[in-house]
Amino acid sequence: MLAAGLAIVLLVKPLTALVLVAWLGHAPRTALTVAIGLAQIGEFSFIVGDVARKVSILPDSAHDVLVACALVSITLNPLWMRGLERIERGLSKRPWLWRSLSQRYERKQAGVNPAVAPIELENADEALAIVVGYGPVGQHVQRLLRESGLRTVVVDLNMDTVARLRARGEAAIFGDASQAAILDAAGVRHASHLVLTTPDSVRRAEVAGQARALNPRLQVLVRVRYLRDVAVLRQFGLRAAAIDEGEAAIALARRVLIDTGADVDRIHDELARIRKEFDDAT
Numbered sequence: 001m002l003a004a005g006l007a008i009v010l011l012v013k014p015l016t017a018l019v020l021v022a023w024l025g026h027a028p029r030t031a032l033t034v035a036i037g038l039a040q041i042g043e044f045s046f047i048v049g050d051v052a053r054k055v056s057i058l059p060d061s062a063h064d065v066l067v068a069c070a071l072v073s074i075t076l077n078p079l080w081m082r083g084l085e086r087i088e089r090g091l092s093k094r095p096w097l098w099r100s101l102s103q104r105y106e107r108k109q110a111g112v113n114p115a116v117a118p119i120e121l122e123n124a125d126e127a128l129a130i131v132v133g134y135g136p137v138g139q140h141v142q143r144l145l146r147e148s149g150l151r152t153v154v155v156d157l158n159m160d161t162v163a164r165l166r167a168r169g170e171a172a173i174f175g176d177a178s179q180a181a182i183l184d185a186a187g188v189r190h191a192s193h194l195v196l197t198t199p200d201s202v203r204r205a206e207v208a209g210q211a212r213a214l215n216p217r218l219q220v221l222v223r224v225r226y227l228r229d230v231a232v233l234r235q236f237g238l239r240a241a242a243i244d245e246g247e248a249a250i251a252l253a254r255r256v257l258i259d260t261g262a263d264v265d266r267i268h269d270e271l272a273r274i275r276k277e278f279d280d281a282t
Contacts, residue, residue, distance in 0.1 A: 001062075005069040010076070014039040018101070025108040027157070027176050028101040029203070032088055036080045040073035041066075108159070126151055128191040132177040132207060133198035134161050137223060141195055150193070153186045178206040180214065188214050196222045227278065246278035 014035035021031035049066045052058035058066075080087075092098050127150045131142045134156045145152050154172040156162055165172035175182035177196075188194065194211050196204055208220050225244045250271055257267045 001065045002068050005065050006072060009041055009069050009073045010039050022101045023104060025104040027105050028091070028098070029084075029088060029176070030157075031101060032084060032091075036077070036084060036087075039080055040077040041070045042074065043070075045070055127193075128153065128187050129193040129195060130155060130183070130186045130188060130191050130211075132156075132194070132196045134158070134165070134172075135197065138195075138197035141197055145193075145195075153191075155182060155186050176203075178203040178210060180210050183207075183211055183214060188218065191215060191218060193219045193221060196220070198223070243278055246275070249278075250274050 017038045018031050018035035021034045022028065045066060049058055049063050053060065053063050091101065129145045129150045130153050131138050131145070132155045134142070134154050138154070138156075142152050142154060152171065154162070154165055154170070155175065155177045156172065157174070157176065159174055162172040162174040173182060173186050175185075177183060177186075188211050194208070196207060198204075204222060204224070208222065211218055211220065221241070223242045223244070227243055227245060253274055254267060254271055257270060262270075
């Protein structure tokens with residue numbers, strides 16, 4: 001019974017999710033992430049199982065199997081997630097399987113980008129910046145770049161976002177920025193800056209590496225969640241990083257100092273010290 005339960009949780013459920021997400025036209029990496037994320041059962045299952053046992057739907061022996069499946073799957077899930085890139089590489093080495101997973105995504109991408117040609121600069125003095133991700137941070141970054149006179153191209157995986165930007169007459173491309181073809185279409189060979197604004201992207205290093213391979217002169221600026229992430233990205237020509245935990249420390253320190261009645265000079269000095277500590281660490 002335990003083996004059957006684990007087979008359902010660790011194989012049947014994630015494979016079903018993988019097929020459904022790929023069928024909906026999402027990237028293979030997204031389908032794999034969803035599949036692995038669902039390869040477990042958590043605490044809510046205990047609640048449902050307890051209710052089922054109280055109304056005599058689930059016998060005690062079955063509840064024990066449920067608990068065992070939860071413990072095993074929760075323990076194994078981080079290992080599966082850590083091996084996501086290896087799993088993806090393994091699938092990509094099987095052309096027929098990879099085509100099956102990616103064909104609807106590629107068809108959707110071709111439909112959204114029906115006539116995408118590599119962006120060319122009109123003159124040698126024109127500067128181009130590529131902004132990957134158009135969430136709240138990406139929106140502010142793109143606005144500031146445009147106001148500073150740079151031409152911008154947004155690369156995003158949200159089809160509605162890309163359509164909305166194009167309706168406003170702004171350059172935008174739907175696709176995975178870790179793909180060389182998408183970066184090439186965004187004009188990376190002529191760009192001066194690449195700004196990665198999504199902090200949780202597991203493919204930041206791959207995006208930066210692909211971009212620098214196409215344009216060694218490219219300046220790469222990245223938003224990261226943790227200080228430890230910076231060291232890895234340094235290998236790919238990272239010029240500067242905005243670290244979420246550093247900015248959070250600065251914002252909270254400023255709020256605390258204001259609430260405790262600190263004067264303006266002390267606030268300025270303390271915030272400058274915190275910022276310098278993070279800059280030195282990177």
